[in-house]
Amino acid sequence: xxxxxxxxxxxxxxxxxxxxxxxxxxxxxxxxxxxxxxxxxxxxxxxxxxxxxxxxxxxxxxxxxxxxxxxxxxxxxxxxxxxxxxxxxxxxxxxxxxxxxxxxxxxxxxxxxxxxxxxxxxxxxxxxxxxxxxxxxxxxxxxxxxxxxxxxxxxxxxxxxxxxxxxxxxxxxxxxxxxxxxxxxxxxxxxxxxxxxxxxxxxxxxxxxxxxxxxxxxxxxxxxxxxxxxxxxxxxxxxxxxxxxxxxxxxxxxxxxxxxxxxxxxxxxxxxxxxxxxxxxxxxxxxxxxxxxxxxxxxxxxxxxxxxxxxxxxxxxxxxxxxxxxxxxxxxxxxxxxxxxxxxxxxxxxxx
Amino acid sequence: xxxxxxxxxxxxxxxxxxxxxxxxxxxxxxxxxxxxxxxxxxxxxxxxxxxxxxxxxxxxxxxxxxxxxxxxxxxxxxxxxxxxxxxxxxxxxxxxxxxxxxxxxxxxxxxxxxxxxxxxxxxxxxxxxxxxxxxxxxxxxxxxxxxxxxxxxxxxxxxxxxxxxxxxxxxxxxxxxxxxxxxxxxxxxxxxxxxxxxxxxxxxxxxxxxxxxxxxxxxxxxxxxxxxxxxxxxxxxxxxxxxxxxxxxxxxxxxxxxxxxxx
Numbered sequence: 001x002x003x004x005x006x007x008x009x010x011x012x013x014x015x016x017x018x019x020x021x022x023x024x025x026x027x028x029x030x031x032x033x034x035x036x037x038x039x040x041x042x043x044x045x046x047x048x049x050x051x052x053x054x055x056x057x058x059x060x061x062x063x064x065x066x067x068x069x070x071x072x073x074x075x076x077x078x079x080x081x082x083x084x085x086x087x088x089x090x091x092x093x094x095x096x097x098x099x100x101x102x103x104x105x106x107x108x109x110x111x112x113x114x115x116x117x118x119x120x121x122x123x124x125x126x127x128x129x130x131x132x133x134x135x136x137x138x139x140x141x142x143x144x145x146x147x148x149x150x151x152x153x154x155x156x157x158x159x160x161x162x163x164x165x166x167x168x169x170x171x172x173x174x175x176x177x178x179x180x181x182x183x184x185x186x187x188x189x190x191x192x193x194x195x196x197x198x199x200x201x202x203x204x205x206x207x208x209x210x211x212x213x214x215x216x217x218x219x220x221x222x223x224x225x226x227x228x229x230x231x232x233x234x235x236x237x238x239x240x241x242x243x244x245x246x247x248x249x250x251x252x253x254x255x256x257x258x259x260x261x262x263x264x265x266x267x268x269x270x271x272x273x274x275x276x277x278x279x280x281x282x283x284x285x286x287x288x289x290x291x292x293x294x295x296x297x298x299x300x301x302x303x304x305x306x307x308x309x310x311x312x313x314x315x316x317x318x319x320x321x322x323x324x325x326x327x328x329x330x331x332x333x334x335x336x337x338x339x340x341x342x343x344x345x346x347x348x349x350x351x352x
Numbered sequence: 353x354x355x356x357x358x359x360x361x362x363x364x365x366x367x368x369x370x371x372x373x374x375x376x377x378x379x380x381x382x383x384x385x386x387x388x389x390x391x392x393x394x395x396x397x398x399x400x401x402x403x404x405x406x407x408x409x410x411x412x413x414x415x416x417x418x419x420x421x422x423x424x425x426x427x428x429x430x431x432x433x434x435x436x437x438x439x440x441x442x443x444x445x446x447x448x449x450x451x452x453x454x455x456x457x458x459x460x461x462x463x464x465x466x467x468x469x470x471x472x473x474x475x476x477x478x479x480x481x482x483x484x485x486x487x488x489x490x491x492x493x494x495x496x497x498x499x500x501x502x503x504x505x506x507x508x509x510x511x512x513x514x515x516x517x518x519x520x521x522x523x524x525x526x527x528x529x530x531x532x533x534x535x536x537x538x539x540x541x542x543x544x545x546x547x548x549x550x551x552x553x554x555x556x557x558x559x560x561x562x563x564x565x566x567x568x569x570x571x572x573x574x575x576x577x578x579x580x581x582x583x584x585x586x587x588x589x590x591x592x593x594x595x596x597x598x599x600x601x602x603x604x605x606x607x608x609x610x611x612x613x614x615x
Contacts, residue, residue, distance in 0.1 A: 030470040074470070089470070115471065130469070151493045154471060169493040191489040194471055209478070210489030232478065232488070234471075249478070275475055314472060329472070 031314035032327030032334050033076035033086075033117060037098075041318075041325055042084050044073035045334050045350065049086055049094075051101060054321055057337060057346030061101035063094070076117030076156075081139050085125055087114020093127055095141055105141040116156040116196065119164075124178060126164050128153035134166045134174070136181060145181030149174060156196035156236075158204075165218065167193035167206050173216060187221035189214055195235040195277065198244070205244055205258070207233025213246060213254075215261055225261030229254065230268070235277035235316055238285065240299070247274035247287050255301060265301035272312075279317030279324055281340050286324055288313030294326060296342065307342040355480075357454070361462035362480045366491060369466075376498025379463065379574055383581040386455055387589060393451055398595055403440045410434075456578075463574035467496045467504035498577070507573035519569050521576040526565030528583035533557045535587060535596045 033044040040060060043050045047067035051060040070090060077086040077096075083104055084096040092108040112131025119126045124144065125137040130152035136144040151170035158165045163184055164176045169192040175184040191210025198205040203224065204216040209232045215224040231250030238245045243264060244256045251273055255264040272291030279286045284298035290312050296304040311331020318325045323345060324338045333347035364385070369378040387394075407413050412434060420427035435442060468474035474492065481488050496503045501521070508517025534557055568576035590596050 030472045113469070151495075192492045194474070208489065209492055234475070249475075273475075273479075275471075314475070 029072075030074035030115075031329050033074050034315070034318060034325065034327055034335065035076045035078060035117065036318050036320040036325065037079035039321075041335065042077035042079065042086075043327075043335060043348075044075055044077055044086055045327075046072055048350075049073050049077055049084065049096065049101070050348075050350075051084075052335065052348055054323065054325075054337075057335070057348045059348070059351060062351065063096050063101040063103070075114045078118045078120055080120035080125070081123075083139070085118050085120070087118065087127060087129070089113040089115075091129075091131075093118070093125075093135075093137070093141070107135075107137065107141045107143070110135070112152060115152075115154040119157050119159060121159040121161055121164075121178065124159075126157040126159060126166075128155060128157050128166055128168075130154065132170075134164065134176065136164070136178070147174070147176045147181050147183065151192075155193045158197055158199045160199060160218070163218070165197060165199060165204055167197050169193065171208075173197070173204065173206060173221065175218065175221060185221035187216060187223065189216075189223075190226075191232075195233075198237050198239050200239050200258070203258070205237050205239065207235065207237060207246060207248075209234070211248070213237060213244070213256065213261075215258070227254075227256060227261045227263075231273065234275040238278045238280055240280065243299070245278050245280075245285050247278070249273040249275060251289065253278075253287055253295075253297060253301075255299075267297065267301055267303070270295050271306075275314050277316035279319040279326075281319055281324065283340070286317050286319070288315065288317055288326055290314065292328075292331070294324070294338065294342065296340075305342045307338060307344075309336060357458055358461050358465065359480045359482070361458045362465055362477070363482050363485055365459075365462050365466055366481065366486055366494075369494065370486060370491060373495075374498060375467070375494055375496055375503055375574070376501070376577060379498075379503070379577050380581045382459070383578050384585055386459065387582070387585045390451065390455065391589070394589060395593065398590075398593060400441065400443075403438075404442065407434070407438065407440060410438075459578055460571070460575050463503070463578065464572060466494060467572065467574060468494075469496075469504050496574075501573045501577075503574035503577065504572050506570060507568075507576060521573055521580065522565050522569035525568035525576055525579045525583065526561045528580060528587075529561035529564040530557065532583045532587050533560050535598065536590055 034041055039054050041052045041054055043052060049063045053060055072089040073086060075087045077084045079098060082098045084098055087093045091110045091112060092106050093114060094106050095104040097104055110129050110131055112129045114127060114129055116128055123139050127135045132149050132152060134147040134153060134157060138144055149168040149170050151168060153168050155167045159178055162178060164178050167173045171189055171191055173187045173189050177184055189208050191208030193206055193208055202218055204218050207213045211229050211232055213227045213229060213233050217224055229248040230252045231248035233246060233248050239258055242258050244258045247253045251270045253267045253270055257264055271289035271293040274287055274289055276288040284296055284304050286294055286296045288294060292309045292311050292313055294307040298304055309328060311328035313326060314329055315327030326336055328334060328336055333349045335348040337345040339345060365378060365382050368381050369375055372378055416430040420430060465477050465480060468477045478488050500509055501507045507521040509520045510517045564579055568579055
């Protein structure tokens with residue numbers, strides 16, 4: 001009897017330790033979010049926001065001075081009006097001084113995480129949040145309006161200056177009046193949207209987790225065409241000269257005619273699943289794969305080069321000043337920069 | 353191997369969710385299913401525990417305890433011989449507990465993975481889901497709300513007139529774990545060695561509920577909901593097998609311990 005009790009006690013303690021270690025996953029994780037403005041890259045990752053020199057990968061400033069373990073940043077920072085605007089996973093939107101990273105204002109009366117970066121249109125900040133709302137702020141951080149959806153919002157909103165467009169996890173695409181926040185129309189896309197949408201002329205292009213890419217008329221929300229992909233389409237498609245470029249989790253890269261939704265070319269089995277958008281170079285596109293490959297293809301679907309990186313690639317590469325910047329998960333660096341031939345220029349690891 | 357194990361859990365859990373449309377109900381039904389599947393192990397555990405209790409009343413057991421009380425090695429040999437002769441395995445009641453461990457951890461991971469709250473977590477979840485079995489596109493987003501709880505977060509009931517949230521689920525888990533462990537403990541009896549066992553048992557009855565309450569307080573409420581459902585189903589299961597000691601809930605035990613201490 002005694003040994004059984006001791007055994008149960010020891011096992012319970014082991015279980016407690018195991019579950020507690022499992023609860024490490026309670027700390028939110030995701031892939032790095034970043035954007036480029038002038039000669040700096042603004043990176044959100046884990047407990048901080050970092051300004052990094054685009055030319056050499058050196059740290060310029062970081063925020064906050066003292067990191068909070070529960071406050072994580074993964075949404076892409078957005079620069080507007082001398083501010084770096086970035087949301088965190090502890091329900092707060094921050095505005096930071098562009099030059100030194102000091103805090104200008106915060107908005108913390110939201111009930112959900114900021115998963116994606118904000119969009120700034122004229123003097124309006126559009127921020128989607130996982131508390132089922134799209135928020136519109138002025139540049140001082142005061143709320144102008146908020147618009148409710150049926151589920152969390154992870155995708156980045158877009159705007160043409162008249163309406164705000166928000167694809168939601170609730171399977172719907174919403175158009176909202178930019179001034180008032182009143183709904184203009186909504187369309188059932190048939191699947192959740194994580195990344196965002198490409199806005200061009202009269203069309204909106206959006207990929208869903210139901211393995212589709214759709215073209216939607218921005219006037220009334222009618223679906224113009226839908227294309228069945230091999231896997232889920234997580235990221236925003238890239239439009240160039242009437243052709244949409246995107247990839248899916250089945251590791252297929254597509255080029256579609258944007259007008260008709262027909263396939264121009266496709267490349268299957270590129271590598272691991274692809275959840276990031278393409279980065280656009282002068283002579284082609286570069287896609288990130290989960291198994292750590294950067295795959296460059298030209299606009300005709302011919303492979304240019306591949307670069308194997310130590311780590312996993314989920315974030316969308318950004319191309320600026322002749323450099324490809326890509327975020328890395330589970331590797332020896334968080335950001336890496338390459339030239340257009342795939343040669344590494346620099347890498348950035350989080351300061352210890 | 354472990355990934356495949358988690359994958360089964362996730363797909364079964366999501367299948368139940370797909371049918372009932374509520375993640376809290378899905379966790380409760382899943383717990384019931386796990387309890388049904390592991391029911392033969394529970395029966396085996398009870399039989400083993402019962403045999404061990406009977407053994408301690410056996411004349412030969414008492415004799416060898418007295419005879420070899422100063423020779424631990426010989427005592428162990430004699431005990432093993434007696435186990436063998438009576439066909440009792442001293443670990444038969446521990447094995448089901450061991451088997452429950454990966455199930456609890458598997459369920460916890462399934463709940464956490466299924467309640468993916470960030471893009472990378474959602475991506476990992478989609479890799480676990482069997483595409484031919486479940487339609488990921490239709491399933492996502494999962495509704496993680498059950499009653500007042502967000503099952504992906506630790507539970508607190510926020511009332512407007514209170515400046516802090518009340519951890520209702522943690523309290524209920526602590527209470528039900530206490531009731532469960534008290535009702536499932538064997539009836540106390542007198543005797544030197546048994547006094548020690550009774551003392552340890554009563555310590556367990558205090559520490560275990562506190563441990564479970566702390567886990568329910570600090571981890572995702574989806575897991576706390578599993579603990580609660582598991583406790584209640586466990587009590588029901590023992591009741592159906594006629595193994596509940598209702599008397600343990602009454603304050604009789606103190607008298608027995610008091611009497612024993614006078615000896």
